[in-house]
Amino acid sequence: MRILIADDDREAADALSAFLTMHGHDTEAVYDGKSACERAQTFAPDCVLIDIRMPDVSGFQVARRLREGLWTGHMRLMAITGESAESLVADASDDLFEHYFLKPASPLAILAHIDGVSNVYSAPASPFAPVVLGAR
Numbered sequence: 001m002r003i004l005i006a007d008d009d010r011e012a013a014d015a016l017s018a019f020l021t022m023h024g025h026d027t028e029a030v031y032d033g034k035s036a037c038e039r040a041q042t043f044a045p046d047c048v049l050i051d052i053r054m055p056d057v058s059g060f061q062v063a064r065r066l067r068e069g070l071w072t073g074h075m076r077l078m079a080i081t082g083e084s085a086e087s088l089v090a091d092a093s094d095d096l097f098e099h100y101f102l103k104p105a106s107p108l109a110i111l112a113h114i115d116g117v118s119n120v121y122s123a124p125a126s127p128f129a130p131v132v133l134g135a136r
Contacts, residue, residue, distance in 0.1 A: 001114065004043055005029045006036035006062060007051035007080065016049070019107045025114070033057025037065050045075060047114055050097075052081035063096040078113070080105055 003025050007013040013029040020027045028043055030036050033054045040048060048066065052059035063077050077096060082103040099113055 001025050001047060002043060002045040003027045003114065004036065004040055004045040004048045006031075006033065006048065006054070006059070008032060008054045009051070013051075016107055016110065020111060020114070023111055023115075033059065033062045036062045040066055040075070041069075047076040047078065049078050049080055049101075049110070052079050052083055060096060067096065078110075 003017075003020055005013045005017050005020075005027060007016075007029070008031055010029075010031050013031060017027040017029040028039060028045075030039050033056050036048065036050065037057070048062075050059040050062050054062075059079055059081070063079075066075060066077060076098050078099045078101065079097040080101045080103060101110060101113075
């Protein structure tokens with residue numbers, strides 16, 4: 001699967017990209033929202049993991065732009081955020097993201113979700129109840 005990772009935390013984006021590549025996925029990492037929109041057109045990913053709070057273009061704006069594109073109908077969008085559910089309420093829209101991962105998200109949980117869910121766009125997760133991954 002082709003996966004684009006958009007996160008302004010370069011180390012986190014590169015580490016997740018390397019992990020997913022080790023598990024057989026074709027990945028690329030970008031570090032801002034503008035680059036995510038541009039690279040999605042040329043890389044044509046099956047899945048885009050998007051940090052919600054990036055300094056130039058927010059993850060919500062990236063998702064809206066990608067959803068507007070005629071070429072993005074097959075694309076699965078997943079949010080990665082350090083924000084609490086309450087802080088997402090103002091910007092969130094249930095039709096933007098298939099899943100919300102709360103940072104620090106477990107790479108194994110992300111991999112399991114990517115590999116375990118059909119490539120067909122499924123019902124979106126609620127941003128009001130993000131999944132906490134890696135917590136015990």
